[in-house]
Amino acid sequence: MTSASSVRPFEVLGDEECLQLLRGEPVGRMGLVAGALPVVLPVNFVVDGDRILFMTDPGLKLDAARSGDVACMEVDGYDRWSHTGWSVLATGRLRELTDSDEIEAARRVRVRAWAHPYAQHWVELRIELLSGRRIGDV
Amino acid sequence: MTSASSVRPFEVLGDEECLQLLRGEPVGRMGLVAGALPVVLPVNFVVDGDRILFMTDPGLKLDAARSGDVACMEVDGYDRWSHTGWSVLATGRLRELTDSDEIEAARRVRVRAWAHPYAQHWVELRIELLSGRRIGDV
Numbered sequence: 001m002t003s004a005s006s007v008r009p010f011e012v013l014g015d016e017e018c019l020q021l022l023r024g025e026p027v028g029r030m031g032l033v034a035g036a037l038p039v040v041l042p043v044n045f046v047v048d049g050d051r052i053l054f055m056t057d058p059g060l061k062l063d064a065a066r067s068g069d070v071a072c073m074e075v076d077g078y079d080r081w082s083h084t085g086w087s088v089l090a091t092g093r094l095r096e097l098t099d100s101d102e103i104e105a106a107r108r109v110r111v112r113a114w115a116h117p118y119a120q121h122w123v124e125l126r127i128e129l130l131s132g133r134r135i136g137d138v
Numbered sequence: 139m140t141s142a143s144s145v146r147p148f149e150v151l152g153d154e155e156c157l158q159l160l161r162g163e164p165v166g167r168m169g170l171v172a173g174a175l176p177v178v179l180p181v182n183f184v185v186d187g188d189r190i191l192f193m194t195d196p197g198l199k200l201d202a203a204r205s206g207d208v209a210c211m212e213v214d215g216y217d218r219w220s221h222t223g224w225s226v227l228a229t230g231r232l233r234e235l236t237d238s239d240e241i242e243a244a245r246r247v248r249v250r251a252w253a254h255p256y257a258q259h260w261v262e263l264r265i266e267l268l269s270g271r272r273i274g275d276v
Contacts (some may be wrong), residue, residue: 010253011265026218026225027214027218028177028180028215029167029212029214031169031170031176031177031178033174033175033176036168036171036208037208037210037229038170038171038176038208038209038229039177039210039227039229040167040168040169040210040211040212040227041168041212041225041227042212042214042216042223042225044221045169062226070174070175070176071176072176072177072178073178074178074179075165076165076167076180078165078180080164080165083182083252083254084252087179088178089178089179089181091176091177092177109267114216114221114222114223114273114274115148120187121217123166134174135253136252
C-alpha cells in the first residue's frame with residue numbers, strides 16, 4: 001500500500017485538448033491489427049475536422065483502409081529527465097478516399113507522405129474514440 | 139509512373155542496428171489488441187538481452203501479459219523539417235514475471251515506470267520479430 005503522496009500526478013485530458021495536441025504533431029504512431037498481430041507504424045498526417053488524413057502507397061495501411069479496419073493513431077511528448085509527459089489516442093475506422101470530389105477536398109489540406117512523396121492513395125481515420133492523459137507537470 | 143530519381147532513399151536496418159536503436163530510447167509505443175481493437179500506449183522500458191522489460195500497474199498491459207498476448211514495441215526518431223527518420227518494431231509474446239529469482243534478476247536492470255513509480259509488476263516482451271527502416275539520410 002502506498003500513501004497518497006507517493007501517487008504521481010495524473011490528469012485525464014478533455015477532447016478539445018486532445019485534438020489540439022493531435023493537431024500539433026506531424027507524426028503519429030498508427031496501431032493496426034494485421035493477421036491477428038498488433039503492428040505500430042509511424043505515419044505523418046494532418047487533422048481535418050473530426051478525421052485524420054494521410055497518404056500512402058500499397059501496403060499494410062492501404063489494405064487495412066480497403067478492409068474498413070479499425071485503427072488508432074497515438075501521439076505523445078515526454079521529457080526523459082523529469083519523466084513527465086502526455087499522450088493522446090484517437091481510434092476509428094479507416095477508409096480509402098475514392099470519390100474524385102473528396103480527393104479534391106483532401107488535396108486542399110496538403111499532406112504529403114514523407115516516406116512516399118509520390119504516394120497516390122488518400123486514407124482517412126474517422127475519429128470515434130479520443131482519449132488523452134498527462135503525467136507529471138508537462 | 140515515377141522515375142527512379144523520384145523515389146525516396148529507403149534503407150532496411152539489420153538486427154544489430156535495430157537493437158542498438160531500441161536500447162537508445164527510454165520510451166516506446168506498445169501496440170496491443172484489446173477487445174479486438176488496436177491500442178497504442180507509451181511505455182518506458184529497458185532492453186535486457188533479447189527481451190524488453192517494463193513495470194506496470196493493473197490495467198491493459200498487465201492483462202495482456204497475464205494472457206500471454208503478442209504485443210509490439212515501436213521506437214522512432216524523425217526530423218520534422220527534412221522529413222527524414224527511422225523506426226524499429228519489436229514483436230513478441232508478453233509475460234508477467236512471477237518467479238522470485240527472475241524478479242530479483244529483473245530488478246538489477248533498473249527500470250521504473252514513469253507513470254507508476256510504485257508499480258509492482260514486471261513484464262517482459264520476448265523479442266521474436268525485429269524490423270527497422272530509415273528514410274532519407276538521418
